[in-house]
Amino acid sequence: MAEDLRLTGVSKRFASFTAVDGLDLTIAQGEFFAVLGPSGCGKTTTLRMIAGLEDPTEGSIHLGDLDVTHKKPYQRPVNTVFQNYALFPHLTIFENVAFGLRRRGVKDVKRQAGDALDLVELGHLAGRKPAQLSGGQQQRIALARAVVNRPKVLLLDEPLGALDLKLRRQMQIELKRIQMEVGITFVHVTHDQEEAMTMADRVAVMNHGRVEQLGPPSELYETPDTTFVANFLGQSNLVPVRRAGTDGDHVVVETHGQKVRVRRARCVEANDLLLGVRPEKVRILAESERTSPHLNVLTGGVVLDASYLGVSTQYLVRMPWGQNLTVFAQNLGVGERFRDGERAVLAWEPDHGFGLAGDADAGVDDELVAAKG
Incomplete structure (x- = not known):
């Protein structure tokens, strides 16, 4: 498939602060691509560098075969939709959408x-005028105004951030x-994991100016490469464990005298690990219930909160070693x-777990860190 957008070794420094650090990205033609990460x-x-609103300190940016690294914004086949919509209040909705066409001298x-x-x-x-429209309608008009120019790439900078939850969904x-109908490449920047997972074909999770992991949403969620991705994209229980041996295709790990298994292909090569498992993958059972011998089991939990x-009940369970684990029970x-x-x-x-190395609190909101105990 033809390349629509290619960033090669792109960095941006502001004095002593590095905002983007050696970024390499290739976004395919017609792809809905999300860039996800915290503020x-x-x-x-x-x-902003793709749009031409900032100049890279290093690296190059190509749109197809066109090197746009140092071109002005109006010289790039790109349009941007911002969070504040930036509609012209004195023009009708039709004239807002037609504005770019008239400037380009389009006849039809x-x-x-x-x-x-x-x-x-x-x-x-x-x-109508923009002031007569709801926030959601204004957002659609901003999108129509951008799409009508048929840009090679449409950039969306937190476009749904000003909408309430129901309307955002x-x-x-x-x-x-709309993206599927027009076939234009969308690059969508957001801090909202649900937005990225709902819409994007692929997601790049960014942290400190670098891409931590890139791939389809399901791949990032099910097999995170780092603790930051495991925590930022959804929730994860991360239990400190130590490698204790192998069992066929699985690694055996131990935590406070209890042994569980994780598939070897989903486990990094280290002795001290964090065993991750998503809350909806965990079953909560009474001590008297019999469990299948092939399951991983941790005993001695006490329910702190239900x-x-x-659609589900969220349990917070205190384990014997003092850690709180979360369970989403449908x-x-x-x-x-x-x-x-x-x-x-x-x-x-x-097979639902994964073994990682790193900081268990990477990518977690400060409020959640305190709740984890």
Whole structure:
């Protein structure tokens, strides 16, 4: 597949601070690509360099065969949609969308602007002013205004950040639909993991100016390469363990006298490890319940908190060594519900875990670090 966008050794330094550090990225034509990371990780700076709003300190940026590293923003086949939409308040919705077409001297403005409004399903509001529209409608108009110019790449800088939760989820679906219909390459910068996983074909998780891991959302979630990715993309239980041997395709690890297994292919080569398992992969059982011999089992847990969330119940379980582990138990209407103070056993499939090295709190919000105990 043809390359739409290629960043090679791109760095950006502001005085002594390195915002982006030797970034290499190749984004395929027609791909919905997300750059995900916390504030200050370099994702917006990366987008601004692609748009031509910042000059790289080092490296090169290509759009197809065109080297745009030092070209002005208007010389690049790129459009950007910002969080604040930046619509012209004195122009009608139609004229907002038609603005770029008129500047370029396009003759068939009425049809092209109308088609763009129909694409975002707001053709019936063409005569209104931006102030008469809701936040979600303004966001769609900003998108239509960008898409109508048929850029080679559309850059989206936290475009849904100003919307409430329900509307944001609706717009995630809409954005993906529009991208698939027009076939333009989308590069979407966000700190919202759900946005990235819902819409993107591939996700680059950034941390301190570098890409920690890049791949399809399911791959990053199921097999994180680092503790930062394991914590930032969803939640993970990370248990300190020590390698204790092997069992066929599995590595045997030990924590405080209890042994469990992790598939060798999902475990880094180290003696001291963090055994990771996602909360929804863990089953919470009563001490009297029999478990299958092939499951990993940790005993001696005590339920600290049980929060009913409708679709699931979230348990916080204190283990004998003082660590709190999280379990998301789907509310299927079978099995017992656990109350605070009850003793419990945790179990999971060995193939659902992963063994990593690093800081157990990397990528975790400070508030969650305190809650983990």
